Amino acid sequence: MILQQPIWLILLVPLSLSFWLWRRHSLLLFLLRLSILFLTVLAMCQLALILPSRDGTLVIIADRSLSMPAGSNRQQRECIELIQNVQKPGNSSVVISFAETATVEKTGQAGRFTGFITTVGGDQSRLAEALEKALSLIPHESPGRILLLSDGLWTNGDPEPVALKAALRNIALDFRCLQRFSGNELAIARVEAPRSVDPGEYYTITAWIDTGVSQDIEFELERNNVVLAGGERSLSPGMNRFMFRDKADKAGTYSYSLRVHSTDQSMPDPVPENNTAKFLVGITGHKPVLCFTSSPDSTLVSLLEAGKIETILWTQQSWQCSLEELSKYSGIVIENVPAARLGQRGMETVSSWVKDTGAGLLMTGGKGAYALGGYFRSPLEPILPVSMELRQEHRKFSLAIVVALDRSGSMAAPVDPGRTKMDLANISTAQVLDLLGPRDEFSVIAVDSSPHLIVPLSKVEEIPQAQAAIMHIGAMGGGIFIYEALTAAVKTLVSAMAGTRHIILFADAADAEQPGKYKELLLECQGANITVSVIGLGLPTDRDADLLRDIAARGGGQCFFTNDPHELPQLFAQDTFVLARNTFIEEPLTAKITTGMSLVSGQTMGKSFPLGGYNLCYLRPEAHLAAVSTDDYQAPIIAAWQAELGRVLCYTGELDGQFENSIIHWNKVGTLLSSATRWIKGEVNQLPGGMVLTQEISPGYNLIRLHLDPERTTDLPSGSPSITTLHGLPGARPQRIKTAMTWETADLLKAEIPLAGSDTSLSTVHIPGMTPIALAPVCLPYSPEYNLKGRNGRHILEKLARITAGKERLNLAGMWDDVPRKPRIIPISHWLLLGCIILFLFEILERRTGIISRLLSHGAVVSATLKMAGKKRKPIETRIIGKEKGSPLTPEKSAAEMVTSPPPQAEKEKSKTAGTPGIIDALQESKKRMKKRQQ
Template identity: 25%
Template sequence: MNLTLLTPHYLLLLLVLPGIVWLFWRSTTHLPRVRGVLVLVLRVLMIALVILSLSGLSVKNPTEQVNVMFAIDASDSVGEEGREQVLDFVQHALRLMKKGDRAGVVVFGADASVEASLQVTPEVKKLASTVPGHATDVSHALELAMAQFPSAGKKRVVLLTDGNETRGHAQDTALVAQSLGVEVWSVPIGTNSRATDVQLDRVMIPSRVSMGEPLEVRVVASAQQATPAHLLLFRDQHLLAEREVELRPGKNSFTFLDTLEDPGLHRYEAIVNAAADPIAENNRVIAFADVMGKAKVLILYGDEGPPEELARALEAQGLAPELHRGTELPTSLGELLKYDAVILDNVPGLGVSLAKMDVMEKYVRDGGGGLIMLGGDRSFGPGGYHRTPIERALPVNMDVPAKMTIPSLALVLVIDKSDSMGGYIGDASRGSRPLQGITKMELAKMASFSAITLLNPFDQVGLVAFDTDVQWIIPLTEAGDRERIGAKLSTLTHSGGTDIYKGLLEGFQALSRTKAMKKHLILLSDGLTPKADFQGLVGQITQQKITVSSVGVGEDADKWLMAQIAEWGQGRYYFTNDAESVPRIFTSETMLVSRTLVEEHPFVPSVRQDHELLRGIPLTTLPALRGYVLAYPKPAAEVLLVSDKADPLLAVWRYGLGRTAAFTSDLRGRWGKAWVEWEDFGKLAGQLVRWIQRKTPRQSMWVDVAVRDGTSRVTVDLYDDHEQFVNQARLSGTVAVSGQATAPLAFEQTAPGRYEGNFPINGTGEYFVTVSGEDSAGGGVGPRTVAVAVPYSSEYIPRLPNLRLLRKLADLTGGQVLHLADGAETLSEIFQVAQDGHRPPHNVWYLLIFAALLLYFFDIVARKLPPAEEWLGRLGIRTSLFRRVAGGRLARPQSPLAGTAAEGIAAREAAQRPKTGLPESGAVPSGELYVARLRWRNSSIGSRRTFPHHGRGG
């Protein structure tokens, strides 16, 4: 067993120990000599124990067991060749293990995985673990490796990496390793072979240009050696130019000229291709240019075709409309930010994925864009927009209350529960986000419950499931008992084959027995079914005034049959290969059958409140409309126009940085023909679009975004109309990136008119930064949106091994730096224990403090305990007996009074006096004691002679 001090600098306190000893000696002069020495020794020991406890006295227990975890960098910067060299190194080291040693392997990149757990005989013939290689997280690897160690034994992590971490903070983790007694031994490895690598560094363009202004696009490429390459430049995903180029070693710059006639945000992308290029990930760069000009409006339309009259009216108002089908709604925020406003003209919501709707919501809330939804039989609630991101952005709710007629509706859900319903669906090509881990069966249960929650409590609902047989999961019951319905729904499981006919027949028979005013059947299936007389059965169903809608799920569904059943049943047919659409279909279908969603009758709109977008419009001559979709205004919405039944017709509000509007009638021939032909139609449409469109900042605002070392710095320069700095503005921002939540951005003023903020770069992608706020006078600033792209991880930037970091990790933890070329003698040190090899030192400070407290107790006893004669007397024991026990000698006085030389003289004279027959008390008369003291004092002064005594002179 060895001892060590964790904080030895506290031993400097021993320098003051002689002074403390002197003070203690002075304080014990009134005590008898033996007792004083005892107190002094106790106090010195007590102080020494306290100093040792402060110094961290610890016990080290030697051990021969060594635990080693090899952490292997498998990121893309290392490459296959580097991984093979590392594997050879580890295999060679494992062959040098001693008996009793244990080893394991961790593989890491962007994540970390245990390749081989800590064991006596690990076998690592090849790396079986697969980790993402687009990043290097050394910190995570160290944490996972340390988690494998037991409490006893030597602990070492052998880190084999190039040290170019792109995530985490390895030095912070090394400090944790140091505190746990874990050594980190670093082994630098070469980066991926890049002798023939070609890389694009950036594409340089002005962030803002005027419409029609010539634009210079500069592409910067790097090469390790001279090589030919093919360079392509795209604008908004369309090929703009391509060029065969000769790359020289180092930086190469190529210039292209372009002219932008379209206002809005434009995306440039450069791609380079070269022979023998080992890394394709760094061959692509992206930049954005914002073109100032006319406000650009994206008009998306449904099956009725493009609204030409609306487009002409907006163009006459100085706007730039662009017509596209609703299915062409952009999938990225960057594409949407090209437009200042978006109009949805009767676009079916079920044809738009929730991912696209999320982008639309971000466009308004975070990008400051404008959104208008126009009415129609495929819009708002009838179109399937209920409970979607677009509904959140609009100023109206689409959940129209159902009428409380008893009973008003009976709904039976006929659900396929065959084995195939245990599978999954999802089509990434449509921009959807499949619900991971959710089977078709679970989706059907979610959809069914969503539909049931829309029914009023007095409606009747039932659910019959079928495979080759039928089973009532929920017999027809009132929809109000949702807790019991949910419990029964949870018991639905998949098994067996598919027989749609039996399911339809069972549902029909149940509905035929109810007296509900409206009866509806929703069929869901994902597979094929035996042939049967479906047309005859559905004919009987419709004769009973029961309607049937059908939902085909997945590519294996019998689409033709499902469509025919819906047509014969006078209902609606839906097909989806998008998991998220299944609940939306059931919700939309239930709303259509349980509510009145459309009002169709002629009426003249009324003005509910005045508003700036209505100024200059002759509101007393508004034309008549012939119908609208029912919706209800949200609390913060402004309702400008209403129907003859006081239902909202035109409502607006602010949503985040943007604005939205809901016009519940259409601007086509079905309901709004008179409006389209109205002479002030163009003016009203133009003013509505200009009110909701993204605003142009009144001030001159220049926003620059620069990315460096995983952090992006946003710099805003703000000027007024006179080109003077705008100070003390209160700016804020948002950062939006696809697939991630929008993050807030704070700014601080760092110079006159300059404001700066930072945000972390969390992976590759296109980051859209929107800045807005108020100036010192309370006026609005912005919004202004800029974009920055991170096309590839810094993992793919050519770099040498980070030797500085690897040495730092070893130095912090007491490890070493090895090399792949080291021989067996050096590698064997990995499993060797130095002479001071030990388990983690065990600090015994608490034992030292306990011992010091114990000594303090003895110190008190030694100072305060009365003389033996006194405490024996108190116990009733005669001193004569004590003397006899002591051998007939006079007991030495122990009290301070009896401890002087005079007391000794008085005691001897009393002993020589003739006995009087009085009992011996052992006490010396006070008068004799006084005389004895005088004699002793006089003789001491005269002759400087000291009488024999048992104490020290006081």
């Protein structure tokens, strides 16, 4: 036992003196009060028990960055398994992996480690963040140790301060170094090229190639996937310079790629990833417009080219939308193209590019555009000047929809932190319910190997709790049985009152089983006016994709495929739009030109123009209306607005297709479209005289400087300039970062923009009182993880181990012997206080009644009596009354006449004790004394 606050023992001195002077009523009360005060003092001193030692926690940190050698994941897993094999009962082990982020792969309460399951990136090594997380997983005042499986190379934060924290907590950091062999390395050390040039300007590109030994290499330089230069060259140890010359042609972005490799196969390169370097050069001026269309003979492109607007036509089904690709253009035209072709990430990239860099967007109408094209609630809808909601006043009929959801085991796969495929399917289904009117009928069936009715078929106004039931649908085992799903949905729709009946079948394109006699069933559905659409989660080439396509074709509905679960809400909404209301108005009419047309065209366009058909949308309050329909809807035909830095214009009519003829014959259609395209492109912004913006690529960041004229007569407006930067990779959501510029000198401001991996960075400089300036895109030659020149990871690991009193671990089996142990200290002050309360209650009971003393006295007397009775006594003599000693006992005497008498010696003992008071007398005397005390 220990006293954690022994200072309170000083109270024993005055307490002892008080008890010495205090008049004692009884010994029992004195002992009770003494015990209460003594326990109270011990509680104040925080008495604690020292129990046997508890085993500590071992945290294993695995480095999964790109700088690690090939096969490092396998080596790390073997190390972790070896440690777990010798782990003793009571020990706790935690596994953390890190690169761009640090995540927990296995907690101390989990079972055995089975492999890495999280995504941590690879373009960075955030060692400091991983060490912080490891320390947080070891409870304070508890023993622990850390094992680091890494090459020791780190980015974004020095790990030494975290090692000092570990040392203060007596937590040692051990390591096992896993690193690449650095001999015979061939690497592109750096590339020097201008960040931006003017059209027609010649410029020089200089590359420095580093090699450890003399060797012959081959090199090749590409620009926009076209080879510009190549050949062979002999290198000497150290830096070797390569120089190239090129000429800027048209405004846009040039993407260069330089590759080198050794011709000697006997000299393998330990880090081949740094043999390829990528860099970008921006060409200033008016960039072309990208037209994303489905028609190779686009009328729109012909009209724009006739209006002297350079246009790049893109008709391919797939488009790798990226910031690097978009940086080549000043705007994008989306002409009657479904949202599925752009994809969720593509639309997110376009939306960020328009808002944050000042680019333009023009969208035209058709049956593949706007709501019918799947743009409702898409990432592009918020930046459009028109909305696409389904207003109930424009509904012509009621409908009944049954959603058959796949909830097989594959739907449990995670897609976001905390969300699964099933969660997104539930959100999509709930959105269908939002699009329906109160008189529409709705039902949901969850299907695995059998159907499960989640929401019975009812009118929407009668099922207020339907959304809650939908959101609680969980993924189960097995696969989806197609025939069971269709049969259950058809049986549900038979009782529907609406004339339009529809089934939305959602299934995994690679796990749709048991189609059964679906052809016969769908044939009967045609006669019952029941249509079927299919949304397949997967690719059109998956195993069961043909089956799903055939179901949609025979069911008279649409078929969608997506491999991105985030696109499911759009596809569900798109199918519901087509069914609930055809938002494309096919009747020819006239569009009325408003005063807002001057904003777009800058000239007089007349009063009206013919229109063959248009997508029914609604004008947003802040948008400018340039043309409006003359029918009952009074819907916007041309609308425009400013979406943060970018300009967006919507033309809801169709320009290519069966509804184009009316406007195409209008004599001013070319002028209108050319003016609208010029408006979204905007102007090329220039800095005032004397100001220059420069970009310089350094390892890990982009240094942007704003040079001011030393001879300027006025200072910058109030407020510091700032920079908005977009970072992104193809197929990834762009990340937006805002950075404030700081003064480096009286005439120079700067900002350091972090760069990671091979992503493209687009920066826009905001100077108070001036138009934002978009800079040329930049990127690193390759991931900083592959830049191993001059970096000694083993030295870093040894330094961290010295700080924390750790060591290099060659024998992992002995790890647990060095994990520190610490005795457990269990405070018992609360139990002592509980004892004080119990004793205090006994003290009150004794002081008021005296019953405890009487019970103790009675117990003592009884004990003494029993002890006396246990002694050996003489036999009892028998006398007959009325007879002399020795006279015979006659039979005539009855037993009642016989009595038992004690022997003469007993009579003598009785006479001696006759004057001693008995137990009853003692109790009566005690009662009298108690009454006196109470008086």
